[in-house]
Amino acid sequence: MTSSAASIASADFVSSKWIEAFPDDLSSIERVLQHKKLSGTSDIVSEYEVALAEWFGVRFCVAVSSGSSALIAALKASGVGPGTEVVIPCTAPIPSVLPILALGATPVAIDTEPDSFGLSLDRVAEVINPRTRALLVVPVWGYGSNERDVQKIAVDAGIPMIEDAAQAHGSTIGGQKLGTIGTVGCFSTHDNKPLATGEGGFLLTNDEGFYRRLRSTCHLGGLDGRHFGFNFKLGALAAGLGLQRLGNLERIVAGKRAVAQKLTSALRQYGFFEVSAQPENCPNRYSLVLRTPNSNGDDLRRYLHDRGIESDIIKYGYRLIYEHSLFEGTGNSCRNAEALLRTSVTLPTHPGVSSEVIDRIVEYLSDMHRIG
Numbered sequence: 001m002t003s004s005a006a007s008i009a010s011a012d013f014v015s016s017k018w019i020e021a022f023p024d025d026l027s028s029i030e031r032v033l034q035h036k037k038l039s040g041t042s043d044i045v046s047e048y049e050v051a052l053a054e055w056f057g058v059r060f061c062v063a064v065s066s067g068s069s070a071l072i073a074a075l076k077a078s079g080v081g082p083g084t085e086v087v088i089p090c091t092a093p094i095p096s097v098l099p100i101l102a103l104g105a106t107p108v109a110i111d112t113e114p115d116s117f118g119l120s121l122d123r124v125a126e127v128i129n130p131r132t133r134a135l136l137v138v139p140v141w142g143y144g145s146n147e148r149d150v151q152k153i154a155v156d157a158g159i160p161m162i163e164d165a166a167q168a169h170g171s172t173i174g175g176q177k178l179g180t181i182g183t184v185g186c187f188s189t190h191d192n193k194p195l196a197t198g199e200g201g202f203l204l205t206n207d208e209g210f211y212r213r214l215r216s217t218c219h220l221g222g223l224d225g226r227h228f229g230f231n232f233k234l235g236a237l238a239a240g241l242g243l244q245r246l247g248n249l250e251r252i253v254a255g256k257r258a259v260a261q262k263l264t265s266a267l268r269q270y271g272f273f274e275v276s277a278q279p280e281n282c283p284n285r286y287s288l289v290l291r292t293p294n295s296n297g298d299d300l301r302r303y304l305h306d307r308g309i310e311s312d313i314i315k316y317g318y319r320l321i322y323e324h325s326l327f328e329g330t331g332n333s334c335r336n337a338e339a340l341l342r343t344s345v346t347l348p349t350h351p352g353v354s355s356e357v358i359d360r361i362v363e364y365l366s367d368m369h370r371i372g
């Protein structure tokens with residue numbers, strides 16, 4: 001935090017993230033405790049999996065201990081391991097890519113389509129080779145784009161498309177929910193995500209064979225001594241909380257969309273427009289991503305951050321994946337993605353963004369616009 005950000009009165013500080021408690025949290029935990037069994041093989045966990053599959057409209061769900069374990073399981077079940085490659089967009093954040101390293105495989109980071117977090121279709125076609133085991137798509141801040149086109153390429157190549165939809169609960173493309181388009185969708189329910197259970201995650205798929213591999217991979221290989229596996233099970237307390245909170249998810253996403261809508265329409269007059277704004281695209285607006293073609297995104301993010309509107313990009317040191325030393329050499333010179341990051345600003349959309357906060361953001365940006 002810079003000195004100017006530190007001097008913002010705490011009442012005026014708007015965090016980029018929001019943690020919410022709900023009236024029924026306690027009773028949902030009590031209900032689990034009454035069942036006594038708290039481990040991942042509790043009936044409560046199965047109930048939660050059924051409810052998630054239903055909410056997303058898929059056949060199968062496996063609840064897991066984190067979004068990271070969801071990704072490791074999805075990659076492992078796709079045959080990812082030493083000597084294999086996984087194609088990723090260079091806009092993928094660190095937690096999307098660590099699981100690939102965990103399995104000893106090589107991430108191949110490629111450019112995105114213009115004005116999009118979606119994989120460049122031309123580049124995908126160029127980099128797929130016999131070592132490629134999966135295409136990983138990452139709709140950051142809930143913004144899907146060309147997932148359906150990437151899925152077609154994956155099907156043609158005979159490899160899975162894995163969706164890291166860890167921030168994309170409720171986002172849709174052409175009416176289809178993200179996390180249900182590829183072979184497998186990976187979600188996180190970490191405290192900051194739209195559905196929150198402290199730590200946690202889940203996997204979605206419609207493919208029965210893949211589901212069996214996922215379940216075995218997350219449940220110690222079924223302890224049969226023939227199959228490899230991890231213990232990635234979600235505990236029953238978190239599952240009970242998730243089951244209860246799933247009832248709020250529709251409303252949480254609607255709230256984010258409403259805040260985003262107000263910010264977007266108020267800021268249009270200053271030349272801001274939303275990323276990936278195709279009519280068939282309905283992101284959850286986990287954070288609102290606006291493009292600022294007339295100004296430098298770095299300056300703008302810093303300007304707002306210093307006035308107490310915390311920037312997600314600054315807070316997490318978000319940059320293109322190959323610009324982190326840990327991922328050096330996984331990609332380079334991705335022009336579309338570089339332009340996207342250079343001209344984007346993220347704005348919070350959580351319940352703490354009141355009309356007063358919206359007015360403040362608009363005032364700051366109109367001042368900046370006037371000064372130039």
Ligand SMILES: *Cc1c(COP(=O)(O)O)cnc(C)c1O
Pocket residue numbers: 065066067068069093095096138140164165166167187188189190199200201
């Ligand atoms: C949060 C997140 C993860 C990791 O999830 P955890 O539950 O924190 O392990 C992975 N990918 C993306 C895009 C995320 O936002």
